[in-house]
Amino acid sequence: MTYLTLDGLAKRYGDLTVVEDISLNIERGEFLSLLGPSGCGKTTTLQMVAGFTEPTRGRILLEGRDITDTRPEKRGMGIVFQSYALFPHMSVAGNIGFGLEMQGMGRSERSKRITETLELVRLEGLGHRYPRDLSGGQRQRVAVARALAIRPNVLLLDEPMSNLDAKLREEMHVELRAIQKQLGITTILVTHDQIEAMTMSDRIAVMHGGRIVQVSTPFDAYERPESAFASSFLGKTNCIPARIVDRQPGCCRVEMGGLNMRIPHESCQFPENIQVYIRPEKIRMVSSADSRISSVVRARMFLGNHWAMEVDGPLGRLRVNIPNVGGPPAFEGDTVHLAWQDDDMRMLEAEAAHV
Ligand SMILES: Nc1ncnc2c1ncn2[C@@H]1O[C@H](COP(=O)(O)OP(=O)(O)OP(=O)(O)O)[C@@H](O)[C@H]1O
Ligand SMILES: [Mg+2]
Secondary structure, three states: OOOEEEEEEEEEEOOEEEEEEEEEEEOOOOEEEEEOOOOOOHHHHHHHHHOOOOOOEEEEEEOOEEOOOOOHHHOOEEEEOOOOOOOOOOOHHHHHHHHHHHOOOOHHHHHHHHHHHHHHOOOOOOOOOOHHHOOHHHHHHHHHHHHHHOOOOEEEEEOOOOOOOHHHHHHHHHHHHHHHHHHOOEEEEEEOOHHHHHHHOOEEEEEEOOEEEEEEOHHHHHHOOOOHHHHHHOOOOEEEEEEEEEEEOOEEEEEEOOEEEEEEOOOOOOOOEEEEEEOHHHOEEOOHHHOOEEEEEEEEEEOOOEEEEEEEEOOEEEEEEEEOOOOOOOOOOOEEEEEOOHHHOEEEEOHHHHO
């Protein structure tokens, strides 16, 4: 049975609708991310689940029980806010024990739980410190510990890693995911960081303008985006205007930049004008005999594990990522020969590009 259900949630402030019709079924133990750009309604959605914001419409069910009107502290959820919101005048142990005290847990049991939770987030021995005497990453872990100490039924995380540097953030992704799995705790993470969503989640709900536009595994969200928005929000992509010239069983024949391409597709129920998407890492440099197109290298950047090149050719300007396996693959001004598989091209309606 679904553990947590968001059923047609909406939020309006006066005439402004900030969340429209959000429906999601989340399984027990699942890690789901709400991923979308600033202002798309992620925090508002999370706050409705937490009970701090009252929905204008819709219901929230926990194990089939309607909790839409239940007070936040009665929902049993653990929350980590973007700002951490630690109590500055309380020690780490005080912060972690606060919710337990509110629940009426006795002193000795509380102390045991605090110690356990500190171990879980690898902050053993720091219970006596104050938030001001901790690093950003440690404070962030105290915030997670505080949310976990009450053994919440659901963990809600609102951009909890946005204040950390890139390396620490990456470490926290791994740590937090391990803790979440160890405890089997149902988790919703709000983020605008696609890497964060992809590395941690079982499923990603991509949000745009107060709606969910796609719910899928990280792999499908990246490889099979269902809209131009999802395609460009998750990673970089090349978008090429194209026209369907023939529909055959299992594929379309498409004209783009004066070239004729075959794109496999189950139904091919697109209008004539479409956009074709190719990820930069799917394009390879090959010999002229094996190439689909030739292009001139306009710019080249070294990014450690790959070279990012911008090339100009019959399909316009393309971004091409070449893995770093030694020396530079080409120089600015060089002509390069490029190929990719039929399967690497994705089609979407041209109109969808303006979503
Ligand atoms: N109390 C409020 N009154 C009026 N408008 C609000 C209120 N709270 C949020 N909004 C608006 O709702 C929209 C969605 O806000 P929300 O905080 O949910 O976005 P978000 O996706 O979390 O963005 P970010 O990534 O920047 O945190 C924004 O346009 C915001 O200005
Ligand atoms: Mg937000």
